Amino acid sequence: MGITFRKETFRDDFTFSNSPEHIRRFPFPFHEDSYMYAVNIEPHVLGPKGSVLENLIDVDEHYVAEMQDRALVLAEDPLRCQSLPHMTLAGWDLLELLMEQQALGYPEHFTLTRDGDKWRWINRPLGIDDSFTFGDVSTVPYGPMEYITRQSQGDFCILDQRDGNLWMDAGMVTTQADWSLDFDIGMNFFEWHAPVPLAHEKGIFVRALKFLTNIQQGKPARRLNWTMTINPRLDTSPENYHKWGPDRATVTPENVGDKVHLRVELQSFWRLPRSNGIVFPIRCYLIKMDELVTQPKWARRLHRVIRDLPEELANYKGLTRYRATLVEWLSKLDDGSPTSPGFGPD
Amino acid sequence: MSTGTTKLDVVVSDVVPVNELVTRFHFRRRDGQLLPTFSGGAHVVVEMRDGERTRLNPYSLMGSPLDTREYTISVRRDDAGRGGSLFMHRHVRRGHEMVISYPVNLFSLDLRARKHLMLAGGIGITPFMAQTAQLAADGGNFELHYTCRTASLGTYADLLRQRYERRVRLYHDDRDERIELDRLLSSQPLGTHLYVCGPSGMIGWVCDRAAALGWPAETVHFEHFAAPQPGAPFDVTLAVSGKTIRVGEQQSLLEAIEAAGVDPPYLCRGGVCGQCETNVIAHDGNFIHNDHWLSEEEHRSCKKIMPCVSRFEGRSLVLER
Ligand code: FES
Numbered sequence: 001m002g003i004t005f006r007k008e009t010f011r012d013d014f015t016f017s018n019s020p021e022h023i024r025r026f027p028f029p030f031h032e033d034s035y036m037y038a039v040n041i042e043p044h045v046l047g048p049k050g051s052v053l054e055n056l057i058d059v060d061e062h063y064v065a066e067m068q069d070r071a072l073v074l075a076e077d078p079l080r081c082q083s084l085p086h087m088t089l090a091g092w093d094l095l096e097l098l099m100e101q102q103a104l105g106y107p108e109h110f111t112l113t114r115d116g117d118k119w120r121w122i123n124r125p126l127g128i129d130d131s132f133t134f135g136d137v138s139t140v141p142y143g144p145m146e147y148i149t150r151q152s153q154g155d156f157c158i159l160d161q162r163d164g165n166l167w168m169d170a171g172m173v174t175t176q177a178d179w180s181l182d183f184d185i186g187m188n189f190f191e192w193h194a195p196v197p198l199a200h201e202k203g204i205f206v207r208a209l210k211f212l213t214n215i216q217q218g219k220p221a222r223r224l225n226w227t228m229t230i231n232p233r234l235d236t237s238p239e240n241y242h243k244w245g246p247d248r249a250t251v252t253p254e255n256v257g258d259k260v261h262l263r264v265e266l267q268s269f270w271r272l273p274r275s276n277g278i279v280f281p282i283r284c285y286l287i288k289m290d291e292l293v294t295q296p297k298w299a300r301r302l303h304r305v306i307r308d309l310p311e312e313l314a315n316y317k318g319l320t321r322y323r324a325t326l327v328e329w330l331s332k333l334d335d336g337s338p339t340s341p342g343f344g345p346d
Numbered sequence: 347m348s349t350g351t352t353k354l355d356v357v358v359s360d361v362v363p364v365n366e367l368v369t370r371f372h373f374r375r376r377d378g379q380l381l382p383t384f385s386g387g388a389h390v391v392v393e394m395r396d397g398e399r400t401r402l403n404p405y406s407l408m409g410s411p412l413d414t415r416e417y418t419i420s421v422r423r424d425d426a427g428r429g430g431s432l433f434m435h436r437h438v439r440r441g442h443e444m445v446i447s448y449p450v451n452l453f454s455l456d457l458r459a460r461k462h463l464m465l466a467g468g469i470g471i472t473p474f475m476a477q478t479a480q481l482a483a484d485g486g487n488f489e490l491h492y493t494c495r496t497a498s499l500g501t502y503a504d505l506l507r508q509r510y511e512r513r514v515r516l517y518h519d520d521r522d523e524r525i526e527l528d529r530l531l532s533s534q535p536l537g538t539h540l541y542v543c544g545p546s547g548m549i550g551w552v553c554d555r556a557a558a559l560g561w562p563a564e565t566v567h568f569e570h571f572a573a574p575q576p577g578a579p580f581d582v583t584l585a586v587s588g589k590t591i592r593v594g595e596q597q598s599l600l601e602a603i604e605a606a607g608v609d610p611p612y613l614c615r616g617g618v619c620g621q622c623e624t625n626v627i628a629h630d631g632n633f634i635h636n637d638h639w640l641s642e643e644e645h646r647s648c649k650k651i652m653p654c655v656s657r658f659e660g661r662s663l664v665l666e667r
Binding site for chain 2: 087219
């Protein structure tokens, strides 16, 4: 079988779109008609077949295009990928995790063969067939983290754990929602979360940190986060604000359906075995309003969520400029009937 | 989220007496697969089915993290303890099927260190066995100082000397050899991290001297599994589950809560990880806090307890569980 990879762009002419099957598997993040900020962490275990949780590391029809977009971002700005010297071992941990999971979930596309520390990795969608020595940096074309994350969808933050805290000491971050690895590198958990509003309730963060530092090998966890993006841009970094910031003023009643995208991040948290670090893969899913409202339940519910969102949160998520236009457009699709519980479409 | 860690089904593949107090146990996976990779300093929690009761003890993995065909632990027999180590020594034989946890590391190397200075006392040598193997394989810079009562109780001392020669320094109590701690700590290059594992007196001494000599706290790492201490039985009411239970003399509070069918979180069962922290709702009596997790202030406040190692003496105790 295998996945049919789309040819599409996330910049300039923005040809990105989701196939009908991919619309149905979109990780819609609202399980009820309102949204409240919460540390909604749960075990990262396999979910239903056909969902984005069918495998613990998801590969989908956007894989090849996303990897091409990443290469473009890196060519312009190599600082999107950084690893402090003590994090190389964690990079090997991540390489092992991603190769194992991708090969396990998608054997028709990826193959990993190991003979002791002699490894062979075949990535058919990207046309890669490399043999290397696990642990020997001189045998891979980039550092181990960069090598594998140029071949894996989503951003990756690798955290060192020490002094009861987590430190953002390595990462590959090219598809982020308005934050910057170059700014956060070397910071600890409290430092890099400092800008989040409504969380002056510091207790949430203390509890979240305690949970994360206790993540155990073999027991990953996950949470969903969401925001909205105008045009299907993967790269909405602060460095490129001048490119995507002005997009927000371009939303009109006529183009809402095509321009406004719900952006959902599936964040998972894994303990790395050799380095004892933690990795957060942050996998980004985009869907335009026209696609989303093909599922009537999602249309009704999203209308209610966006309409009732507290002002500060709407500001924080950067929705202010086009919120009214969006709510007006969505309201036409909300007949007021109840929505069924749970995330999935009806 | 469920508690503890993922479990591994293992079989005891070898039991090797090391000296008059210490025995080494080897585990392999029952399904013949490799065991999970781990990092130096990690421990596993070993489940012992001792008749009616289940004992859960943490032991450091002492093999090389580069070889995960088997895990090895070393158990020091504690005749005055609560019986876990005696059970291992008396009842566990080759071929025994057991359940252990995935590795957990609460004593990991700081990989930024330019040099790793390790101080071990007695059976506290075990986490360093794995850490030195890990560092040696990678050209890491370390120095190990190991104190033991007598040469014959210097568990693995010969092996370590043979493997690492002058990077290992031995001290024998019966020969009145002492670590010259102040000199040692004052002569380290910048960027050195200090690791200590051994009896609590030794850990306290090393940490105090390091602080006094200006070592930043984040460069000093220690591991001390306080085994739960036996003590007078006491009664506890669990408010959430609505049960009243008795904690026996040889039982820890955590074990008593588990025996009552409540499934509280834990990781280390040694008072260091913080996972089992529980709120005290009401009490009339005194706490015997044996943990290394709560601050002194929290100990004094009597609002929290770590049930894996701490006890209570008095009339009544109500916990939020
Ligand atoms: S289980 Fe770790 S402190 Fe109690």
